[in-house]
Amino acid sequence: MVQSAVCKALEAHKKVKNPDAIKTWFYRILINECFIVLNKRKKVVVFADYPEQEPVYYEKGYEQDEGIGELDKLEPDMQNIIKLRFFEEMSLKEISCITGLKLNTVKTKLYRGLKLLKENIQEEDLWEN
Numbered sequence: 589m590v591q592s593a594v595c596k597a598l599e600a601h602k603k604v605k606n607p608d609a610i611k612t613w614f615y616r617i618l619i620n621e622c623f624i625v626l627n628k629r630k631k632v633v634v635f636a637d638y639p640e641q642e643p644v645y646y647e648k649g650y651e652q653d654e655g656i657g658e659l660d661k662l663e664p665d666m667q668n669i670i671k672l673r674f675f676e677e678m679s680l681k682e683i684s685c686i687t688g689l690k691l692n693t694v695k696t697k698l699y700r701g702l703k704l705l706k707e708n709i710q711e712e713d714l715w716e717n
Contacts, residue, residue, distance in 0.1 A: 593618040612685045666701030
């Protein structure tokens with residue numbers, strides 16, 4: 589997917605009107621390529637068909653951050669916005685361009701998602717104590 593996105597970006601780089609938005613433009617190409625591949629692969633793989641599956645490797649001393657597991661429980665839109673904002677360190681305006689959502693919609697989904705994450709983590713902490 590990345591290779592295909594890079595090829596398309598290199599082929600069309602002269603068409604970019606605003607050089608300041610090149611990062612956003614490239615992320616949009618990459619996201620579209622991912623959607624194309626995912627749509628082609630719309631197959632469900634049942635793990636019961638593969639009994640000799642390798643065990644999952646966990647490195648000693650490393651535990652998955654509890655917020656990451658909770659993040660997967662959110663709606664896909666909220667997940668994507670939160671990941672782009674905090675993992676990719678993108679601005680809300682860039683996220684708006686990439687996702688095709690209005691800036692206020694991005695803000696709403698971001699803050700609603702963060703609120704849900706906080707509530708879920710606090711609820712989980714209550715159950716553990």
